Amino acid sequence: MKIHVNNICDNECITYPLPLLVGEIEGNNQDGVLMVSTSGDPDGVIDWPVVEGAFKVLVRLQPGQNIIYFNYGQDSLIFRLTYEVPGFTHIVRPVYIICADDNGHFQGPEDVSCTPESAARRITLGAQIVQTLTAEKMNEHGFGRVTFQIETDSDHHPICHLFHSKLTLEEAYAMTGYQLWNYLGKELMMSPLFSHKSRSKFYCFLSFTRYHLPHDAEIPKTHSDILRHTKGHTALGGGGLALFGTGNLHTWSEHLSTFNACMTNRKRIDRRKFMDDSAYREYYWANYATGLGASLHELGHTFDLAHTPSGIMARGFDDLHKVFTVQRRRKGRHHQRTERRQRYSSAGSSNSEVSRTSSTSSIDETSSLGSSSESSSVSNTISALTAVLKRQTDICYGSPSKQSLMPTEKSYTAPPPLVVSVESGFRQLPPPTTLTFSVKHYDGSETRQTITGGEIIKSAKIVKDVSCRASSSSTSSASLSPTSSAPSMLPNSPEDPTSSSDVTLTSEVTVVDTGAHWYRSSAVVLLFHKWFNKANPNDQKKPPTLQGTKIKSLSGLRVIELRTDPEGAVFHHWEFLSPSPPVEFVLQKNNIPNLPDTGTVALLAEDNYGNILKKKIKVSDIVLGHIQ
DSSP, X not given: OEXXXXXXXXXXXXXXXXXEXXXXXXXXXXXXXXXXXXXXXXXXXXXXXXXXXXXXXEOOOOBEEEXXXXXXXXXXXXXXXXXOOOOXXXXXXXXXXEOTTSOOOOOOOTTSOOSHHHHHHHHHHHHHHHHHHHHHHXXXXXSOSOOOOBOBOTTSOBOOEEEEOSOOHHHHHTSOHHHHHHHHHHHHHHOTTOSOGGGEEEEEEETTOEEOOOTTSOOOOSHHHHHHTEESOOEEEETTEEEEEOTTGGGSOSSGGGHHHHHTOOOBOOTTTSOOOSTTOOBHHHHHHHHHHHHHHHHHHHTTOOBOSSSTTTXXXXXXXXXXXXXXXXXXXXXXXXXXXXXXXXXXXTTOOEEOOSOOOOOOOSOXXXXXXXXXXXXXXXXXXXXXXBOOSSSSOSOGGGOOSSOOBOOOOOOOOOXXXXXXXXXOOOTTOXXXXXXXXXXXXXXXXXXXXXXXXXXXXXXXXXXXXXXXXXXXXXXXSTTSSOOEEXXXXXXXXXXXXXXXXXXXXXXXXXXXXOXXXXXXXXXXOGGGSOOOTTOOOOOOEEETTEEEOTTOEEEEXXXXXXXXXXXXXXXXXXXXXXXXXXXXXXXXXXXXXXXXXXXXXXXXXXXXXXXXXXXXXXXXXXXX
């Protein structure tokens, strides 16, 4: 038997400290334990599971060359990786927020450490996990393992700040999520504790989230019910601030050595004692996956990303666990080596294979921070296959200016995700190279598109419409201050199907392991974003301009997105990846499928240096060509 790492090459250079290594034990279809250690890592040897001969391993790197040792029974492998600190000037800054009259402990079981120091360790590791996930998902688009940089100390160790707010607990609990986002954003920007605030995205967690169920109350059956018994919780992101509650922080790993155990922990949440934010999956691992994935969703909003038809900026973040754990096959352990390589590549890859699991992802509209559920089979009973979505206030879903005074309700059945097949990888190609890709839909239809010279003429057609709510801003450049634009929320958590009469019965659902991915236009926005690149001395820091129906940038245009208004969900985009991107682009109705007949749409345009234009446009002006 031989140990193989399939996704990263030996001696490869990595620009983040916690790479994911995906591989297999050749000639082995059994379960086992792989022992892994890295030179310079104080954690020493960490045991990682081998599932049906495949493994996924995280290793901690130190700047410079690192030697990684794998041992499986009598077999061993020495692997080398070089960690090169990218030196970005723009950073993501993890922060744990404590009220003025509180000790900063988060809520959790008595046998779990819930101190501020423990919280900082959990948040720091979580930030590195989503940093790694971002790199893997960007690589799937052919962009390489590019990702953001977390704030570090002089020894390149990540930092999580303990921030003591002037807010008292009573004041904090009296605020809505939007009020907390606005108040804390201003307080962080005014604090002398932080430097380079305009070059920071604050990735913040509220220590004072508390779930309390009265002794005589029934156990909550829906996510809305859970939220009614939770205070100090929100999930909002935009501008320079992503803000998230800590109701499930006790399920997160504090150390790399316990990460896999936490991400596969099948202990059930006691809803009498603790908040369950697991997409109705109820387990500790599901709370970890949804909580950490949702925090990345909110961080994505600070990177100017809108809601999308699928992926992390929809409800795909619920599938975060699939990226870091090996999903066992239902059909049995004996399968071909090539099939294993497809399946055990990072979840969400265009090469990943269909898998059936006991949990689900769906896309909702405007409510709290829960998730959905994936199910493999249902026998003649009402099951979790229909997502009944209810709007909730305060939890990451839309701009405060768009919130109605009275909550409304609307029901949706979430559409299935798309299966995307990429033939050649979307790499930068000099003209006149052409590239064809296809989008296969669940109904069996297929949309093909040809890219010439690295420029997509039109985006793939989405057959089923998805309603996701996000903020739409009219600012003319990328937001740097936490309070310079309205925050956006998560799409809704589905309500418990057993609480609704509008339930569809079905015998089997097949889901695809593609939830936790960056939607294509989101990935292109991130590729050129200031938080994903070194500062360029040629950058004049001038965003693109809109003159008539013409978008112009002397620096070259890289991506143009059209978003619904007021929901703010992406419905069309153009991308320009050639070495010489165009300096102007004309909006034309005949090049925009699914353009609304009336009202306005939101435009985002990003140039070669990550400068961003955001503007609302009347649909009638696009038709007539009279945008002012």
